[in-house]
Amino acid sequence: MSKRTDLISSITTNLSGHSNFTVSSELPFESGGNPLYLNNMNTVYVNEQQLDVEELYNTLDQGVVNITTTTINAYLATDAKEQFSDIDTVVANLLTAGDILTNAIDATKSYDIDVTDDVITYTFEYNYTTI
Amino acid sequence: MAGVINVTSGSQAILTLGNSSVLAVPGAAGGFSVPLVQDLSLSTAPGTVRYSTLDSTSSSAFTTVVENSVSLNMLVDDDAFFGNSAVTDNTVATNGLWTTSNNKTEVFFSVAFEGTDSGDYYLSGKGFIGGLAPSASIDQAVWISPMEIVVNGDLAKTTLP
Numbered sequence: 001m002s003k004r005t006d007l008i009s010s011i012t013t014n015l016s017g018h019s020n021f022t023v024s025s026e027l028p029f030e031s032g033g034n035p036l037y038l039n040n041m042n043t044v045y046v047n048e049q050q051l052d053v054e055e056l057y058n059t060l061d062q063g064v065v066n067i068t069t070t071t072i073n074a075y076l077a078t079d080a081k082e083q084f085s086d087i088d089t090v091v092a093n094l095l096t097a098g099d100i101l102t103n104a105i106d107a108t109k110s111y112d113i114d115v116t117d118d119v120i121t122y123t124f125e126y127n128y129t130t131i
Numbered sequence: 132m133a134g135v136i137n138v139t140s141g142s143q144a145i146l147t148l149g150n151s152s153v154l155a156v157p158g159a160a161g162g163f164s165v166p167l168v169q170d171l172s173l174s175t176a177p178g179t180v181r182y183s184t185l186d187s188t189s190s191s192a193f194t195t196v197v198e199n200s201v202s203l204n205m206l207v208d209d210d211a212f213f214g215n216s217a218v219t220d221n222t223v224a225t226n227g228l229w230t231t232s233n234n235k236t237e238v239f240f241s242v243a244f245e246g247t248d249s250g251d252y253y254l255s256g257k258g259f260i261g262g263l264a265p266s267a268s269i270d271q272a273v274w275i276s277p278m279e280i281v282v283n284g285d286l287a288k289t290t291l292p
Binding site for chain 2: 056057058059060061062063065067105131
């Protein structure tokens with residue numbers, strides 16, 4: 001399974017107690033000029049994973065060991081005027097949902113907020129560094 | 132091949148070990164080429180003694196014995212480090228680097244400078260494996276170990292037939 005699939009599964013589990021929010025397995029492509037997470041508010045969309053592979057070790061017999069950084073973004077848009085009472089817990093659960101790897105050298109999770117008109121969009125970034 | 136020796140092709144600088152001098156020749160069938168070597172250094176250090184005389188304002192010197200050694204750093208390969216029982220014709224490969232070092236078994240070795248083609252130079256000798264100090268950390272991600280061969284005697288310069 002890809003890390004994106006694992007992440008979607010983890011998010012689904014972590015949001016199971018929050019009936020106002022759902023998770024989509026679709027990519028956040030644009031439809032009607034807007035990304036899906038703006039068309040379907042309160043639904044988490046997980047983008048395709050991006051890989052960055054760099055050489056960590058090289059040897060005289062060309063035994064290359066690579067280090068791979070996997071970046072996955074997830075998006076959640078919700079009403080900025082009347083936020084759900086459990087939004088803080090939902091955001092926290094979306095961060096902890098990123099704990100999907102046990103063999104990562106480094107794993108970071110963060111999110112940015114963008115408020116446009118009456119919509120607040122949370123953009124989560126999950127980074128995993130593996131060998 | 133005259134000129135600078137480029138080792139980036141991956142088949143030039145090779146450390147080969149064997150329980151006989153024949154097995155330790157670069158490219159020899161049954162030779163144990165130490166894999167995943169990051170860097171490889173040969174040291175030939177003549178011992179010197181300095182002395183002063185009343186008729187000179189500079190010190191003089193004479194040489195004693197030469198101390199030779201081979202040192203390297205490598206990513207730890209499990210077969211190379213702990214041995215490969217499937218190898219039956221070279222006990223250094225069968226036992227692995229650690230056991231060979233721990234048993235203080237003398238090994239034959241060669242360091243190829245230019246690969247294994249006819250006419251390529253290599254230095255060879257015999258000695259004892261030491262200096263193994265494998266270390267691991269989460270940032271380092273893999274096991275890495277230094278290694279040294281304390282050379283017993285001379286290094287011989289040879290070209291491959």
